[in-house]
Amino acid sequence: MAKERRRAVLELLQRPGNAHCADCGAPGRCAQGRCGCSGIHRNIPQVSKVKSVRLDTWEEPQVEFMASRGNSAARAVFESRVPPFYYRPSASDCQLLREQWIRAKYERQEFTHPERQEPYSAGEGKQLAQSRSAQQVCGRHPEPPARPALRPGLASQAKEPKAVMKIEHLNATFQPAKIGHPHGLQVTYLKDNSTRNIFVYHEDGKEMVDWFNALRAARFHYLQVAFPGASDADLVPKLSRNYLQEGYMEKTGPKQTEGFRKRWFTMDDRRLMYFKDPLDAFARGEVFIGSRESGYTVLDGLPPSTQGHHWPHGITIVTPERRFLLACETEPEQRAWMEAFRKVVDRPMLPQEYAGEAARRPRPGPRAAAGP
Incomplete structure (x- = not known):
């Protein structure tokens, strides 16, 4: 019976969508992929159960569960309300982006309950403040360390913003290795016609990914106004970019x-x-x-x-x-x-x-x- 159940699970892999990770798209060897996403799922046992297709023993109810759902059906449910600006990570993206994507999908269920998306949709907070009318982002961080951290209260205590970044030329990309912090984000914008870099992080990974998606949301709204005839598919690739x-x-x-x-x-x-x-x-x-x-x-x-x-x-x-x-x-x-x-x-x-x-x-x- 065990061999038959394993054979049935292997046959399920041949169904469309099941041969790749349901979260990052990498080719999969276990029920949640070989890309590292399975390790993230193991850290949220109240939501996920990870099993190897070839090494673990599968019970009949588990096989039936997988047969009745599969990756395509799961994505249709758990990704039914993903905002167009929200970044969908791939297997090559950093651990933080993939972890927060998985937690948003399954643990917080942000994409089945849109009211839970407020932190990054509103784009408001103490670290950065988005001005919709001016289409700008204002930010403040401490001057001297070379690797400044975003900390609560700095912007609210400042009389003026440390920097004003126009949404038109803004980009953000996670750079944990370069910055030396797993939540490190590099933000670039134009200042006096030259590219300006700032490097920020926050100890709370969700906070950092929320800000990343808030910046993408601001870019999305700006581009919708700048290119009123463009579709979401045309605008989304322009929201942020990783370096070549x-x-x-x-x-x-x-x-x-x-x-x-x-x-x-x-x-x-x-x-x-x-x-x-x-x-x-x-x-x-x-x-x-x-x-x-x-x-x-x-x-x-x-x-x-x-x-x-x-x-x-x-x-x-x-x-x-x-x-x-x-x-x-x-x-x-x-x-x-x-x-x-x-x-x-x-x-x-x-x-x-x-x-x-x-x-x-x-x-x-x-x-x-x-x-x-």
Whole structure:
């Protein structure tokens, strides 16, 4: 009987939707996936029971339960009222996003009871205050540590906001490794036509994810006004974005006679930014990466006469104005950067990207002298 029940469970895996995790979409080996989501479910035993398809023993009522439901049916129930702006994590997203998604779905049942969504739908609180009329976000955090924490009361005690971030140019992405905290969030916005970074966290993971979705909600409302004819499917990809690639590389200056210097690089859409330190507020420089049709190319390696680089795996970015010479420490890092650059170069430019290209051509950052 045990073998028959196991065979029945394996057959259930072949049904549409059952071969992947119901929460993040990863290929699944157990009833809640092999992506780490099963570990999250184990931490909420009052809601979930995790069993391996091949290793655990299945009782007949459990097999019948799975047969009568399945992942597709479960999603239809537990995700029936997900707001369009709410971030749906994938297997590659950080633990915090996946954990709070699972807790919101099953433990708090926010997507079956919309009245429980208030914290991130309202976008109000002591740490950040959203101004719907001005379509801006105001924030305050302590000055000196390099890794400031959002703490209750700072904004309410301040006479003026520490920063004003226009929703039009705002982005937020979780960066736990870079910030050194599992709930670390990087928020970027434009200040004086340059990208400004702030790094924030909160000890309460739900609080941090609520703010992340509140920022996405503000972006969603802004874009609905800015593009009244656009569908939700058109707007949702524009709410926030993860970086295409990040990491250390070496670079030289525009004359290509200076020594190579180690810099932290971030590829954000078509902007390649470089920083002296990953937690710098401003980039030392930004490089616009256009399309192949506009004269942009990425080459494997460096010109033969290149000197001064310590790392052996070179990359040459060709733009209409100049060549940028970069070097990676390892071959896998070089391959990852080459793939990221080529995806951007192979993608046709949009009309608005042509309009903004001139303003985003290579230039030094606002707080650094010209050079590498």
